[in-house]
Amino acid sequence: MGRYVVRRLLQMIPVFLGTTLLIFLMVYALPGDPVRGLFGDKGADPATLEAMRHKLGLDQPILVQYWEYMKGIVVHFDFGTQIASGRPVTDVLGDAFPVTLRLAGMAFVLEIVLGIGLGVWAGLRAGRLTDNAVLIFTLLIISIPVFVLGFIVKSVFAFQLDWISPNVSNDATWSELIAPAVVLGSLSLAYVARLTRTTMAENLRADYMRTAVAKGLPKRRIVGVHLMRNSLIPVITFLGTDLGALMGGAIVTEGLFNVKGVGGTIFESIVRREGTTLVGLVTVLVIVYLFMSLIVDLLYAVLDPRIRYA
Amino acid sequence: MPDATKTAPAPEDAEAPLVGPSVDVKAEKARSLWGDAWLELRRNWYFIISAALIVLLLVIAIVPSLFTSASPTVGDLAHHFLGKPELSKVGSPEWLGYDGQGRSVYARVIYGTRASVIVGISVTLLVTVFGGLIGMVAGYFGGWVDALLSGFTNIFLGLPFLLGAMVVLQAFTERTVLVVIFALAFLGWTQIARVTRGAVITVKQADFVQAARALGAGTNRILFRHILPNVLAPVIVVATISLGVYISAEATLSYLGLGLASPTVSWGMDISGGASQIRVAQHILIYPSIMLSITVLAFIMLGEAVRNALDPKTR
Amino acid sequence: MTTIDKTATVPSARSGDDHVGPLLEVRDLHVEFHTRDGVVKAVNGVNYSVDAGETLAVLGESGSGKSVTAQAIMGILDMPPGRIPQGEILFRGQDMLKMSAEERRNIRGRKIAMIFQDALSSLNPVLTVGYQLGEMFRVHQGLSKKDAKAKAIGLMDQVKIPAAAARISDYPHQFSGGMRQRIMIAMALALEPDLIIADEPTTALDVTVQAQVMDLLAELQREYNMGLILITHDLGVVADVADKIAVMYAGRIVETSPVHEIYKAPAHPYTKGLLASIPRLDQKGQELFAIKGLPPNLLHVPSGCAFNPRCTMAQDICRSDIPPLLPVTGTDGTELVGRHSACHFWKETLHG
Numbered sequence: 003m004g005r006y007v008v009r010r011l012l013q014m015i016p017v018f019l020g021t022t023l024l025i026f027l028m029v030y031a032l033p034g035d036p037v038r039g040l041f042g043d044k045g046a047d048p049a050t051l052e053a054m055r056h057k058l059g060l061d062q063p064i065l066v067q068y069w070e071y072m073k074g075i076v077v078h079f080d081f082g083t084q085i086a087s088g089r090p091v092t093d094v095l096g097d098a099f100p101v102t103l104r105l106a107g108m109a110f111v112l113e114i115v116l117g118i119g120l121g122v123w124a125g126l127r128a129g130r131l132t133d134n135a136v137l138i139f140t141l142l143i144i145s146i147p148v149f150v151l152g153f154i155v156k157s158v159f160a161f162q163l164d165w166i167s168p169n170v171s172n173d174a175t176w177s178e179l180i181a182p183a184v185v186l187g188s189l190s191l192a193y194v195a196r197l198t199r200t201t202m203a204e205n206l207r208a209d210y211m212r213t214a215v216a217k218g219l220p221k222r223r224i225v226g227v228h229l230m231r232n233s234l235i236p237v238i239t240f241l242g243t244d245l246g247a248l249m250g251g252a253i254v255t256e257g258l259f260n261v262k263g264v265g266g267t268i269f270e271s272i273v274r275r276e277g278t279t280l281v282g283l284v285t286v287l288v289i290v291y292l293f294m295s296l297i298v299d300l301l302y303a304v305l306d307p308r309i310r311y312a
Numbered sequence: 313m314p315d316a317t318k319t320a321p322a323p324e325d326a327e328a329p330l331v332g333p334s335v336d337v338k339a340e341k342a343r344s345l346w347g348d349a350w351l352e353l354r355r356n357w358y359f360i361i362s363a364a365l366i367v368l369l370l371v372i373a374i375v376p377s378l379f380t381s382a383s384p385t386v387g388d389l390a391h392h393f394l395g396k397p398e399l400s401k402v403g404s405p406e407w408l409g410y411d412g413q414g415r416s417v418y419a420r421v422i423y424g425t426r427a428s429v430i431v432g433i434s435v436t437l438l439v440t441v442f443g444g445l446i447g448m449v450a451g452y453f454g455g456w457v458d459a460l461l462s463g464f465t466n467i468f469l470g471l472p473f474l475l476g477a478m479v480v481l482q483a484f485t486e487r488t489v490l491v492v493i494f495a496l497a498f499l500g501w502t503q504i505a506r507v508t509r510g511a512v513i514t515v516k517q518a519d520f521v522q523a524a525r526a527l528g529a530g531t532n533r534i535l536f537r538h539i540l541p542n543v544l545a546p547v548i549v550v551a552t553i554s555l556g557v558y559i560s561a562e563a564t565l566s567y568l569g570l571g572l573a574s575p576t577v578s579w580g581m582d583i584s585g586g587a588s589q590i591r592v593a594q595h596i597l598i599y600p601s602i603m604l605s606i607t608v609l610a611f612i613m614l615g616e617a618v619r620n621a622l623d624p625k626t627r
Numbered sequence: 628m629t630t631i632d633k634t635a636t637v638p639s640a641r642s643g644d645d646h647v648g649p650l651l652e653v654r655d656l657h658v659e660f661h662t663r664d665g666v667v668k669a670v671n672g673v674n675y676s677v678d679a680g681e682t683l684a685v686l687g688e689s690g691s692g693k694s695v696t697a698q699a700i701m702g703i704l705d706m707p708p709g710r711i712p713q714g715e716i717l718f719r720g721q722d723m724l725k726m727s728a729e730e731r732r733n734i735r736g737r738k739i740a741m742i743f744q745d746a747l748s749s750l751n752p753v754l755t756v757g758y759q760l761g762e763m764f765r766v767h768q769g770l771s772k773k774d775a776k777a778k779a780i781g782l783m784d785q786v787k788i789p790a791a792a793a794r795i796s797d798y799p800h801q802f803s804g805g806m807r808q809r810i811m812i813a814m815a816l817a818l819e820p821d822l823i824i825a826d827e828p829t830t831a832l833d834v835t836v837q838a839q840v841m842d843l844l845a846e847l848q849r850e851y852n853m854g855l856i857l858i859t860h861d862l863g864v865v866a867d868v869a870d871k872i873a874v875m876y877a878g879r880i881v882e883t884s885p886v887h888e889i890y891k892a893p894a895h896p897y898t899k900g901l902l903a904s905i906p907r908l909d910q911k912g913q914e915l916f917a918i919k920g921l922p923p924n925l926l927h928v929p930s931g932c933a934f935n936p937r938c939t940m941a942q943d944i945c946r947s948d949i950p951p952l953l954p955v956t957g958t959d960g961t962e963l964v965g966r967h968s969a970c971h972f973w974k975e976t977l978h979g
Contacts, residue, residue, distance in 0.1 A: 021471060209748035
């Protein structure tokens with residue numbers, strides 16, 4: 003198992019380098035100029051711009067810039083400097099990350115509890131009324147875009163019922179984050195419910211389920227032990243890669259509820275063409291994504307004995 | 313499963329050497345996967361609803377003028393600024409009210425369909441062809457080809473989809489429908505590539521492909537006559553569902569101000585415009601949202617129905 | 628319709644049972660499946676019985692209803708789409724179809740156990756065999772995890788799995804096909820049931836392993852004096868272990884007989900065809916006989932005798948009247964004990 007982990011870690015290196023290079027190329031090779039953006043519409047004299055570019059290393063060939071950047075991360079844990087504020091990207095990240103992590107964590111818990119719960123409920127009643135009701139509910143959730151859902155939640159709970167405040171304060175307390183977490187987690191929740199329902203319905207027909215009945219086991223045990231163990235394997239795979247996706251997908255939700263997290267920072271840096279900040283944030287997200295997929299792989303092997311560490 | 317199911321006519325049975333002339337084989341319609349799927353689809357209530365909705369949406373997208381006489385882009389600020397909906401006047405320009413520039417919300421909802429449908433269908437076609445090709449080549453040839461292409465796919469998969477599209481779009485000053493299609497397809501092809509690769513690897517090991525190879529069938533023949541038809545089912549399912557997802561993504565990008573721009577009419581843009589007036593004139597936000605959600609729902613329901621029909625295990 | 632009579636030498640039922648009569652008796656059982664294409668009549672009035680210590684072999688092609696009957700006895704039919712419109716299944720004189728779900732659950736595994744054809748898919752892939760065996764004791768006898776494990780090792784020893792204690796924590800896919808089938812047998816045996824139903828227990832195995840597994844099953848059956856219903860399409864397997872045979876076709880029993888007599892002189896053209904299609908060394912070089920045609924589609928069972936489209940002896944009456952299962956007699960008119968045939972021309976088949 004130790005050797006497997008090492009091998010997987012080694013395999014992650016090219017993917018990590020590839021993805022960061024891709025975002026680097028997308029940010030810097032595409033038209034648009036972060037330095038010019040600094041001065042707004044007024045513009046600045048070309049000599050100043052040139053000096054600034056040189057200082058930031060933006061006049062170098064892209065691959066050289068990438069090399070320098072990666073060297074900075076690996077050697078000094080330096081993710082670069084935010085051009086607009088002059089602060090290190092690590093500082094910016096340090097401000098934005100905790101709140102997003104909490105938001106994504108809450109959405110994640112919601113997704114697990116409600117998603118699996120609904121899926122199990124529907125799966126055990128496959129083809130019946132409950133199943134169809136859950137199907138319609140999940141399809142509706144999947145179909146309503148996140149920003150529309152956000153407006154629905156805001157107008158109903160903030161404007162009509164006055165239960166929540168429409169915007170999250172700078173403290174971002176747990177209770178304030180409930181509504182954004184519901185909005186952020188809803189789509190994944192619906193996917194988890196569908197996936198759970200599908201795998202359960204499939205496994206209900208498996209031969210070993212028939213054996214479990216023939217053994218005279220009580221229904222609770224048949225479902226709880228024999229069905230669930232097998233059905234949750236693909237669900238856990240999905241969940242594992244989803245935590246990273248939740249953090250990256252918080253752009254819309256954070257904007258809607260005015261949460262000052264990673265999503266907002268990413269959005270700002272895209273609009274302002276803040277390449278360094280953007281690349282730094284995405285690099286962190288890629289690392290989270292890669293580690294979560296490693297954990298999923300390991301978990302998969304633990305849950306399903308047929309998979310070997312090979 | 314009970315024995316009885318084994319008597320269901322399987323196509324292989326028809327070739328069994330023991331068929332005697334006295335046996336009534338004709339009474340048993342041998343049904344293919346596709347024939348069976350079609351039969352299942354026709355009985356599925358949500359397929360019927362979604363198919364009807366999609367036909368309607370296509371008609372709206374092609375000839376919007378059939379549904380409203382009002383212009384979506386010309387507004388009358390003096391008379392119609394934030395005009396309230398008059399819900400009894402179904403189909404009239406004032407039906408769903410007016411927006412902040414005095415334009416008919418109903419007309420904008422109708423005319424916004426085209427961009428969404430075009431983006432959804434084009435992106436889906438693009439990613440299906442490109443992703444499908446990558447997945448098929450990777451799955452079929454295996455070895456270093458697979459390692460290379462899978463690595464390439466994984467690199468694109470590591471970037472969050474929406475974020476990548478935003479970065480691409482930000483580079484363009486003129487964000488036309490074509491640009492949005494490109495931005496969404498740029499990162500969207502990975503899912504189809506993975507699904508196709510997995511399906512090809514499974515089918516490749518199937519006995520009938522081994523048999524075809526043993527009989528000396530060439531690469532092209534095996535790929536297109538034997539593997540492609542069997543890979544089609546999972547790919548079609550994923551593609552149909554993702555069509556709805558792309559429409560939703562386009563609206564999200566337009567909402568964020570990074571997607572389509574005027575003069576193109578887009579629901580996402582209208583919803584974004586309505587958001588600033590959410591307390592005074594909710595109708596500007598509500599009706600495009602409803603239309604958008606119904607459109608996405610129609611395609612996702614169609615995908616679900618197709619999945620149900622093509623994958624009997626989930627029934 | 629008649630039931631299969633007891634053969635002459637039947638060991639007495641185990642103690643603690645005041646019920647007289649067969650251990651299990653199926654009476655006029657009908658099973659149908661409601662599908663999209665119509666009602667599939669899988670079982671149409673089956674009667675048979677098994678005594679303690681006795682082996683009944685149920686023979687037939689796939690789709691003959693042999694497995695469906697067994698599943699109805701076990702209570703593991705998928706209902707819906709399955710339905711039992713008619714019939715009784717008496718276990719020790721009590722109709723199981725009238726019992727509550729809980730009463731039936733208490734019989735399953737404890738009194739009647741089942742061995743399935745494909746042990747790999749029938750064992751749970753993500754649980755160790757020790758867990759799956761021990762589960763029987765934990766659920767039905769309330770044993771602790773530790774005691775259940777000890778019992779599970781004992782069971783594995785009993786079905787002759789080498790190094791049982793070491794392999795108790797292995798998963799099903801880590802065993803060979805024959806060993807897996809032994810685990811299935813061990814699981815069925817765990818609570819020493821009165822009756823075991825084995826649904827094609829050796830079909831998925833290599834020929835050499837088939838014999839070992841069958842011998843083991845027969846040996847354990849003798850040891851515990853259990854009733855055994857052996858479902859198979861393999862006439863070769865039957866000859867060695869069965870006491871009596873019921874041949875099924877299209878959801879009906881078409882012939883019953885004590886085991887040896889059927890080989891000597893079958894009383895139904897279908898049985899005759901089956902026997903003729905077994906390859907024999909003394910007929911080397913000759914063309915092998917095969918029954919023409921396919922098993923009937925149970926949605927549209929042919930009128931009259933279901934076998935008539937494939938039968939070499941079919942006459943007009945075979946296409947109009949369903950032949951009842953009646954006792955057959957020898958050439959001299961004496962009744963042949965335990966022998967019945969559902970053929971209008973049984974005399975010609977048996978004596979012709």
